Amino acid sequence: MTDHIHDEHCDHEHEAGINWQLVQGWVQTGILIIMGLYFIDLALPGGQLGNYINVDNFGWLTWVGAAIFLSMGIINAADLLRTRPEEHHHDHSHEHDHEHASAGSLSSWIFLGIATIPLIFGLGVPSKPLSADAISGDLSTNVSTINFGTSQSSIDIPSEQRNILDWIKAFSQSSDLREFEGQAVDVIGFVYKDAQLRGTDDFMVVRFTMSCCVADARPFGLVVDFPTGQEFSQDTWIQVKGHIEIRSIDGIDTPVILADSVEVTSQPEQPYLYF
Amino acid sequence: MEFDLTIFATRFLGIFIEATPFLLLGTLASGLIEAFVNKDDIARMVPHNPVLATIMGGMLGFMFPVCECGVVPVTRRLYKKGLPLSTGIAFLLAAPVMNPVVVASTYAAFGAGPVLYGRYIMTALVAIGVGLIFTVQNRPQRILRPQAIFVPITGGSEAVMPAESERMELLPGIKKALLLAHEEFFEMGRYLIFGSLLAAAMGTLALDKEIETLASNPVNSVFVMQASAFILSVCSTVDAFLALAFANTFTTGSILSFLVFGPMVDIKSTMMFLGVFKRRVVFYLIALPFLLTALLSIAINLNIRL
Known part of the structure; x- marks a missing residue:
């Protein structure tokens, strides 16, 4: 120069x-x-x-x-x-x-x-969506206390087409969880071993949801009852098919997926569900 | 929880990627103001009465729709164009809520009810209230950092500059706006990056059982929600949806405090304030809105009728 x-x-x-x-x-x-x-x-x-x-x-x-x-x-x-x-x-x-x-x-x-x-x-740094390690606290909270405000009802969506967020919304918008008893379920999410479920074969199938970006990401999940559930390791993406059973846990009605099949699948193109 | 680099990177990049376009639009708006708005326009626009001028600052967001990342460079530019101090502070605090996008998102989340009205009334009260406090200080040098101070044109070395009262031609104006936006992005961007790093390190909201026991307490719930709003640094355009998640467990006042205080001040905007205001003033800009919002929210929770 x-x-x-x-x-x-x-x-x-x-x-x-x-x-x-x-x-x-x-x-x-x-x-x-x-x-x-x-x-x-x-x-x-x-x-x-x-x-x-x-x-x-x-x-x-x-x-x-x-x-x-x-x-x-x-x-x-x-x-x-x-x-x-x-x-x-x-x-x-x-x-x-x-x-x-x-x-x-x-x-x-x-x-x-x-x-x-x-x-x-x-x-x-290799690009990855939020995973099980980003979940703090326990997820198996009382689903009927979650508020979705004026957002659209998901009860009208056919049960096999509901994703995890639709299910949680439907539960929170329902006055009696028993109405879901026996409904068919087909959802995709990743495996999360919730501390509350330790000692059982049950695990959770979880998706992070967001409205804007990962700063507002919240995990939602459903408990899965599957005989060989322990074989799936944390964060594995799975497709769970089965039907809903309402169990009374500590006096609170809690929906659980009684799974007929759990298959390992690939991570969806959009890893998060959007509000 | 152990430190996980991948999760940290995802959180940091998520905030950065979401916020950066807003900051870029803000710096571009700031550049366009520099090129196409002259000081006489500002002087004509702002009422002489300081109280009216401050109230106008609180409403200015509907004219310059910017969120909390974009508002900082725009405010700084308006200061350089001679905007009164208190008007700018009211604008800075209110604009992230006082704009059409946030009206829409708050309405979508909560409908037309007490939360929507409460959010707007409280934001106006707090922003204009804090702005009015600053009307007692009429020496900008004590408040602003040198880059933000309005310099009346005098002779000397700056005489090479085109006379600032002239509006620029369209194309040179856009070119100048982009060059200024570039300068400003590098200056403000580093505060945004610091803020995003901090917010990512704080993690997502860990609402443990212990915190939820505070949810129904009329006083503590407010402080918990204001602290979460500060730490989470969620963009004001969507914070209403996040607030929904707490609406059943937390008191109404605390939900309002989250929606009012969060857009005014959070980790990333605090960092950016440091590029405009002196450090002491940044402290006031956090503390005053925090206290005023808390006061109003607690009053609502305790059902105090005026």
Whole structure:
């Protein structure tokens, strides 16, 4: 790089020869473009976005994010290319001078480093949905106390088509759980060994639900009674077929799936159920 | 529970991926305001009476629909354009709730009932109340960090800048808006990233049996729900659905406190406030809404009639 003449705003901190403002401008441009591409990669069909947010409601926002990232990256690159270094003096450069670390200083590099944290996690850690380890407390709570407000009733859905959330909703919207006795069940979820069920063969089939993103994720599950239930290990995705039995546990009516079959299956494309 | 890197990464990325587009839209809005709104527009828009100006700040969200991630850069930009301090604070606190999207989501979750009305009345009271407290301080230098301070145009080194009272042409304006949004994203983004890391580390809501015993207590339930709102850092556009989960077990006042305090202040917005306000002021911006919301919610729980 040739020697540049710096404007008076940015020449006091760095050594002659390297225009740190320009270097960091390019690093920022790189981060923006990689973020944009990462968001696109997440949002494309077959991408991992479903592990993080409610794709149905907010998937489009990821595209908006990608579009803004890429536009910012491209405009910034054009700006860096077009502007000769001695002119590289945006009319907003005074914003840096007071508080912002000056280009090339240690803190300015640390700040840039922080911006790469999402990329490090996103590209460096294998993408997985929330699993049994993310469940705290016990799940086998009294289903009739869960409130779904004015959300649509799921009692009208044919019983074999209800997913785990539909079942929990139906239970909470019903005045008498006995009406579900004997109804056919066909649900997909992952195995969760609830502490309350320790000592029995029973386990739970669980799905995380969300309305927005994993910050509001809540697990819901149904107790499964299956003779060889202990063979399934935690977090295995399974399809459970059977029918509902209402048991009285500690005086509280509790629905349990009496399973005819439990089969290992692959993780659904959308691991979470959406409210 | 042991630390699980995969779960931590999922939680962190979930919050980051959900919040970042909102922050980007906020920084873009801020850039567009810089390019296309001039100081005279702001001066004309804001009433001279400080009380009226603060009330207007509380309602401004319906004009600039932003959530809690987007509102911070927009507020900072409006401050640079000369928005009064108290108006900006009322806007900052109220806008994440005072916007059409949140009206819709709260209505979808709770219907048109006391929770919907209560949320809006309380948000207006708390945001405008805190804003009014700040009308006594008329020296922005004591409140704001230098990047947010309105600088009246004087001569000197800044004279190369285009006169700020001029509105920019469309295309150069958009280009400038994107360049500013880029600057601002790197500045605010790091607070968002810190906030998301913290919120992810706190985990999802662990409502243990011990906490549920507090659920029906008129005072403790409020503090539990406000603390959860702060820690969970759920976006204001959907927090109503999350609040539903507690609606049967927790007192109505505490549900309202969750819906009022959460959008004003949470871990990630606190981090972003640090980019606008001095540290001491950020403390007040957490403590005042916390106390005011708690006061109102407890009053509701105790069925105090005014």
